[in-house]
Amino acid sequence: MTTTTPRPVELDDVQGLLRFGYSHHTEACFLLLRVKDPAAARAWLAQAPVTTAVEAKPVPATAMQVAISGPGLAALGIPDDLAAGFSEEFLAGMAGDEDRSRRLGDLDSSHPSNWAWGAGDAVPHVLLLLYALPGHLADWRRSLEAELASGFTLQAELDTADLAGREPFGFRDGLSQPEVDWERRRPVEDRDRLEYGNLTCLGEFLLGYPNEYGLYTDRPLLDPGRDPGVLLPRAEDRPELADLGRNGSYLVLRELRQDVAGLWRWLAQQAGGDLDRARDWAEAMVGRKLDGRSRIPGARGLNGFDYAADPEGLHCPFGAHIRRANPRNADYPAGTRGILARVRRFLGFDAGALPQDLVASTRFHRILRRGRAFGTPPVPEQALAEPPPTAGTGLHFICLGANIGRQFEFVQSAWIQGTRFAGLPGEGDPLLGHRLPGPDGAPSDCFSIPRADGPDQRLCGLPHFVEVRGGGYFFLPGIRALRYMTRPR
Amino acid sequence: MTPQSPFLVVASVAAGREAGLRALLAEMNSAPGVVDPDNPVLPFGRFERVHFARLMVLDQTTMADLSLYGVSPPDLGLRLVLLGDCDGPARTLLDELAAGAEDGLRRLFGHCEGFDPGTGLAAWLHAHSRPTQANYVNWLGRTVCQIHEESALQRFLSARVPRMPVASGEARRRRRELIEAARAEQRAGRLRLSAPQPAPLGWWLGNLAHALGVPLLALLVSPMLLLAAPWFVWRLRSLERSDPEHCPPPEAGHLRALRELEDRGLTNQFTAVGPVKPGAFRHALVPVLLLAIDWGARHIFHRGHLARVQTIHFARWVVLDGGARVLFCSNYDGIHEAYMDDFINKVAWGLNLIFSNGVGWPRTDWLVARGARREGCFKKYQRAHQVPSQVWYDAYPGVTLNDMRRNRRIREGLEQGEMGEDQALAWLRLL
Ligand code: HEM
Numbered sequence: 035m036t037t038t039t040p041r042p043v044e045l046d047d048v049q050g051l052l053r054f055g056y057s058h059h060t061e062a063c064f065l066l067l068r069v070k071d072p073a074a075a076r077a078w079l080a081q082a083p084v085t086t087a088v089e090a091k092p093v094p095a096t097a098m099q100v101a102i103s104g105p106g107l108a109a110l111g112i113p114d115d116l117a118a119g120f121s122e123e124f125l126a127g128m129a130g131d132e133d134r135s136r137r138l139g140d141l142d143s144s145h146p147s148n149w150a151w152g153a154g155d156a157v158p159h160v161l162l163l164l165y166a167l168p169g170h171l172a173d174w175r176r177s178l179e180a181e182l183a184s185g186f187t188l189q190a191e192l193d194t195a196d197l198a199g200r201e202p203f204g205f206r207d208g209l210s211q212p213e214v215d216w217e218r219r220r221p222v223e224d225r226d227r228l229e230y231g232n233l234t235c236l237g238e239f240l241l242g243y244p245n246e247y248g249l250y251t252d253r254p255l256l257d258p259g260r261d262p263g264v265l266l267p268r269a270e271d272r273p274e275l276a277d278l279g280r281n282g283s284y285l286v287l288r289e290l291r292q293d294v295a296g297l298w299r300w301l302a303q304q305a306g307g308d309l310d311r312a313r314d315w316a317e318a319m320v321g322r323k324l325d326g327r328s329r330i331p332g333a334r335g336l337n338g339f340d341y342a343a344d345p346e347g348l349h350c351p352f353g354a355h356i357r358r359a360n361p362r363n364a365d366y367p368a369g370t371r372g373i374l375a376r377v378r379r380f381l382g383f384d385a386g387a388l389p390q391d392l393v394a395s396t397r398f399h400r401i402l403r404r405g406r407a408f409g410t411p412p413v414p415e416q417a418l419a420e421p422p423p424t425a426g427t428g429l430h431f432i433c434l435g436a437n438i439g440r441q442f443e444f445v446q447s448a449w450i451q452g453t454r455f456a457g458l459p460g461e462g463d464p465l466l467g468h469r470l471p472g473p474d475g476a477p478s479d480c481f482s483i484p485r486a487d488g489p490d491q492r493l494c495g496l497p498h499f500v501e502v503r504g505g506g507y508f509f510l511p512g513i514r515a516l517r518y519m520t521r522p523r
Numbered sequence: 524m525t526p527q528s529p530f531l532v533v534a535s536v537a538a539g540r541e542a543g544l545r546a547l548l549a550e551m552n553s554a555p556g557v558v559d560p561d562n563p564v565l566p567f568g569r570f571e572r573v574h575f576a577r578l579m580v581l582d583q584t585t586m587a588d589l590s591l592y593g594v595s596p597p598d599l600g601l602r603l604v605l606l607g608d609c610d611g612p613a614r615t616l617l618d619e620l621a622a623g624a625e626d627g628l629r630r631l632f633g634h635c636e637g638f639d640p641g642t643g644l645a646a647w648l649h650a651h652s653r654p655t656q657a658n659y660v661n662w663l664g665r666t667v668c669q670i671h672e673e674s675a676l677q678r679f680l681s682a683r684v685p686r687m688p689v690a691s692g693e694a695r696r697r698r699r700e701l702i703e704a705a706r707a708e709q710r711a712g713r714l715r716l717s718a719p720q721p722a723p724l725g726w727w728l729g730n731l732a733h734a735l736g737v738p739l740l741a742l743l744v745s746p747m748l749l750l751a752a753p754w755f756v757w758r759l760r761s762l763e764r765s766d767p768e769h770c771p772p773p774e775a776g777h778l779r780a781l782r783e784l785e786d787r788g789l790t791n792q793f794t795a796v797g798p799v800k801p802g803a804f805r806h807a808l809v810p811v812l813l814l815a816i817d818w819g820a821r822h823i824f825h826r827g828h829l830a831r832v833q834t835i836h837f838a839r840w841v842v843l844d845g846g847a848r849v850l851f852c853s854n855y856d857g858i859h860e861a862y863m864d865d866f867i868n869k870v871a872w873g874l875n876l877i878f879s880n881g882v883g884w885p886r887t888d889w890l891v892a893r894g895a896r897r898e899g900c901f902k903k904y905q906r907a908h909q910v911p912s913q914v915w916y917d918a919y920p921g922v923t924l925n926d927m928r929r930n931r932r933i934r935e936g937l938e939q940g941e942m943g944e945d946q947a948l949a950w951l952r953l954l
Contacts, residue, residue: 122772131782133779133785134782137858245898247898251899252772252899381830381831382829382833388828391833391869394869395868440898443860448857448858448864453789454789454925459681459926472789472921473557473788473920473921474920474921474922475921484952487688488687488951488952489684489686489951489952489954
């Protein structure tokens with residue numbers, strides 16, 4: 035454990051998205067770019083006005099963030115041996131191979147071969163995220179596009195919609211986030227945590243800082259000879275090396291198309307037209323009420339709860355989206371107190387605690403969500419009207435983390451697609467599951483709602499409500515790293 | 524109770540036969556990592572006693588790491604390994620395999636040194652069998668047949684139970700109705716619940732002797748151990764400081780070859796192999812630790828969990844080539860990343876205990892601390908030491924250990940006599 039006060043974070047070297055969701059910036063657009071002329075592309079990126087994590091008063095009218103994909107590094111002329119220091123997941127890419135697609139549940143109609151972008155030759159090189167206060171996007175975007183034309187081709191533009199804090203199914207979204215330890219209050223140590231907490235080590239989200247294990251995640255560290263102008267910060271853990279990762283993060287983007295009419299129509303039909311019942315089921319599937327309130331009795335505010343008080347899933351089913359995506363547990367089952375209890379549970383001798391120990395240590399699997407909705411979703415009543423509305427709507431899901439494998443991919447594959455999550459009898463996420471039968475032919479398209487006075491209620495034959503239309507892994511560099519990578523040569 | 528046992532056959536691949544062997548192994552699969560249980564070479568599915576089995580071509584992976592100590596690695600050549608877990612004794616299983624899949628096994632081992640058309644197959648398999656130094660069985664006595672039967676019972680009852688609230692006082696009646704339905708199914712021959720077989724007396728005696736013998740042995744040598752303890756600690760700590768750590772990232776191609784085989788179902792296989800650190804200290808420590816692990820697994824951890832980990836069906840540690848290297852194999856539920864998560868977060872100490880004697884393991888303290896907790900280093904290390912199993916068989920794909928645990932409780936509840944109202948409701952809620 036270090037006793038010295040840690041270096042403060044260089045907020046002016048961190049892209050703002052790590053710290054802010056830009057919720058005032060209700061207009062947003064994500065540009066997917068391919069490098070046409072590397073020199074021109076680099077020159078533009080070298081001076082790109084990237085917004086930092088320093089708090090600005092008043093809020094700036096516009097904010098821009100820059101991220102680069104694995105193929106993007108090569109297209110910009112970053113040497114291979116340098117790029118090799120990035121994580122394997124990032125370099126391989128979200129649609130890099132069938133095995134990854136299988137693990138992520140990108141199968142069937144969500145398979146990369148059906149994507150609009152992000153697979154094969156259609157991996158964008160650079161992702162520009164544009165955020166603007168109301169009325170400020172259109173002109174800015176047009177002038178940017180003109181500037182970009184010399185170095186890039188515009189592969190696609192992902193428009194977003196302001197749904198006033200809701201996602202297209204109609205639920206309030208963006209309520210729960212890990213609290214990032216910007217002040218570096220959490221001691222650098224590897225110690226079991228007996229309580230679930232929301233404060234998460236900076237190193238879980240920013241490269242170059244200690245993570246929840248008290249360790250520094252791998253990232254490209256350079257011989258100082260490769261950085262003669264000392265553009266890059268030095269690595270905290272290896273001060274003799276320049277740190278290309280420091281203050282950067284990985285960004286995961288997925289275009290998720292939601293079948294809003296499909297969800298509500300199916301539920302209404304199952305409920306025999308009883309719309310209150312349909313809504314209750316939808317809320318059980320998400321794990322929150324439509325207005326965002328928790329289903330856990332005694333929750334303090336929107337996020338003052340965990341599932342210790344609901345060990346049987348009677349209030350929030352085990353399979354609910356938010357319980358899967360963040361099981362809110364500590365390193366040991368809830369209620370591990372005293373040295374004796376700990377030893378027993380450490381050895382697995384507490385039979386009563388074992389069922390709750392199937393999923394543990396959530397703190398290693400947190401993600402910072404920064405997604406935006408797109409399209410014009412129907413409100414539930416419209417969704418039920420004839421003919422059903424068909425306009426494309428959904429979520430440009432974005433999450434940030436220092437370890438794609440342990441964070442996004444783990445949550446997506448082990449918890450969201452995992453059909454035995456927390457001991458469930460065989461079902462994927464009620465919103466996001468791929469619904470395909472297992473290798474033994476057993477269905478995965480049910481949703482179990484436990485109840486105290488009988489066997490689980492089970493909704494079966496759930497249609498596929500969310501389809502992946504595109505996606506990619508990007509590196510969201512620190513500002514100095516961006517300047518280093520794009521410096522004139 | 525029918526005890527489970529590990530079987531293991533190791534043979535050297537004859538010069539120039541590797542490509543043909545690999546092609547033959549690939550023929551057994553319907554897709555990479557997915558064996559056809561009815562394949563013409565070794566139709567595992569026809570042998571009802573087999574839980575899991577795998578065939579692999581074991582090369583010299585990571586033996587070269589011995590050069591970290593300035594030791595030149597021995598030339599171990601290429602091995603064909605057949606291993607698995609079965610109900611009842613391994614010896615008779617090998618006989619059954621030899622009798623029931625003679626042609627295929629001859630084709631397989633025909634790629635090995637010293638095997639010719641005149642070789643007696645069963646005798647050859649026995650002669651090439653190797654002992655398993657430490658073996659873990661998730662639930663001692665649970666047979667393949669029982670797993671299938673209880674799973675069918677659960678499917679039947681879960682499909683039949685009315686998914687509605689049970690009015691108070693109604694649970695016992697509901698349960699009785701379901702039991703009657705199940706009994707009718709049994710009478711019609713559509714459901715079977717075979718009675719457990721008694722374990723052979725010889726097994727009980729052997730097990731008892733092992734249960735008492737190992738602690739007794741420990742007691743006998745304890746005065747010497749006590750005397751040697753200060754030296755042991757000093758030696759261990761100095762080695763822990765000087766042993767090189769070696770965790771380069773696994774090659775992309777190697778990683779792809781491993782991943783291609785993974786996550787095709789709910790259960791996965793894991794095999795890793797690596798050289799033991801040179802020197803008498805580690806070479807003496809490994810067998811002692813394996814004996815202790817084996818004892819713990821046999822007599823303490825045989826009821827559903829290995830310490831905190833509940834997702835391992837079978838695991839084993841095998842010393843190969845006169846102690847030069849250790850092979851670790853397991854079958855586990857869930858994705859690889861979740862398995863590693865359990866390793867790091869729940870039982871890093873247990874891994875360190877044994878694997879820190881392997882060349883390059885992430886630095887440990889006091890044999891159990893740090894090591895696998897060094898997440899990044901550990902993850903690279905395990906992937907680099909992992910080897911693909913060209914053929915892998917699972918007798919019950921789609922049934923996880925947690926499913927089995929629930930199914931067993933369902934069966935117990937079915938076979939139990941009268942229940943109270945609360946107990947009956949709890950049973951209904953399992954369905
Ligand atoms: C179209 C797809 C999706 C929809 C409609 C959706 C919807 C929601 C909603 C309504 C919430 C509750 C609001 C909140 O707690 O902030 C939520 C929370 C969450 N979602 Fe999703 N989500 C989607 C995709 C995903 C994906 C792909 C992941 C990750 C792989 C994910 C991870 C999470 C996490 C981590 C939370 C917070 C849980 C908590 O901390 O309690 N979601 N989602």
